[in-house]
Amino acid sequence: MIANLLTSEFLKIRRKGFWLLTFLGPFGVVALQMVNYGVRKDYLLQQSNDDWGYYLGNVHSFTPLALVLGIAILTSFMASIENETNAWKQLIALPVSKMNVYLSKFTVLACLMLFSSVLLMVFTFAFGLVLDLGSAVPYMDIVQYSFFPFLASLPILALQLWVSTVSQNQGIPITVGILGFILTYSAFFLPDWVIWKWPSLMNDANEPVQNVLLGVGVGCLLYVVGMIDFTRRDVK
């Protein structure tokens, strides 16, 4: 049943710009570095002996922002598909469990974000090669910088999906999204427990894996809480 729901959800996101956004996010992040390195490549290469590492750091400085913004926009789009003509009542009156409906929405979003991360990895690697940063390509680091921020941002995804599915007023999830964006922007100054800091992979212990584990754990928790709340509500 969940497979049927998923194919149906993927059908519904057609022509809504979901795929374009999924592409634009990672492309934008790398494009910023194209500008950066295009303008002052020599200067940037002087900054460090580890050219690949320095480049990855530059790319990563924008990844969390793009992720958080992307999550806010995609979740809001996702909810708007059903909200627009109140199709929730039609969807829930089908022989499906509300849990699976929620799960399918979450899965579609997670797939899109994951796809974004894959693109980010490809773009980062490709532009790195174009820049000719040396033969010692840090493959593991590229993978980490591409997927860790996504895994660390799962709680934000779960929270945004929850807020946008249960809000009658879509101004609420958008406000949450903007606040999240500002918090992510100021990640450096935030304490470690704030979920919007996690995608930056920063923490006091300087251990990115800690953010990933926290992200997956708290993400699951927030997902379950949101799902239970969603199933208990009446459909208007």
Place this chain on the structure above:
Amino acid sequence: MEYIVETRNVSKKFGKETAVINLEMKIAKGEIYGFLGPNGAGKTTTIRMLLGLMKPTSGTIQLFNQNLEQNRIEILKKVGSLVENPSYYPHLTAYENLEALRKVLGVAKNRIDEVLEIVRLQDVANKKVKGFSLGMKQRLGIAGSLLHNPELLILDEPTNGLDPSGIIEIRELIKTLPSQYGMTVLISSHLLSEIDQIATTVGIVTKGQLIFQDSIETLRKYANQNVSFTVSESKKAWQLLISSGLQAELQQNRVLIQDCSDGIVAEAVRLLVQAGQAVYRVEDEKKSLEEIFLQMTKEENAG
């Protein structure tokens, strides 16, 4: 009798507001049940509860002799529905809209063409629903509700926003469903004329309470007849008839007699003519179902 829908003591409260009170709805197999009530009487709330969209505050709902709360998914496999305004995905075509439902329902792909043909939308199957008229969207909604050949079809105000020919079309379609496909239909409306023409059983709800539930024939019996006399001096005529032992009623410049057997009417006419009254008109006056409906819902309001 086998009931497809049976609610016991169902109530629904929204905060302090009570939308539905102790509803005892019974719908037998093969019926077209007209669910009638003014706007805001609790029709849509009831229908939402029948579909499991809302949980009743108290009471139990049984569909196909199964408890809705425990067997929601099993039950909904046999139920098609259209609740209030049609829901659709405007950025998708009519075909894709049905495909999104079909995938979840897991029925064969050719059903889409079949239902599109039933509601006569096959020509616009590949157009985006965004540009559809309300009537077309409504028909698309009905098509969606028929996809899985449901045993129970629940339609909430299905003719809303349709033009007269569309209304007739949908009406004819609904009428054929029980005989052709063995469906049971629950159709709600705030217009009695609508229900009158298709329903076999009627439930009238007002202020959240079911005040009438019986066959349409029983409802029609309430439409008792009067004979009205229009005469030159109605007050005198009324006094004359009363003094002769007839049950007469003065209404503006007419006199009404409730017993309208031929003998009584002849007697009344004779009396009036003999008294020198000019009798302009003697008419049968049948209370319309609308009036009964208004009267019923009004009485309830007064109480």
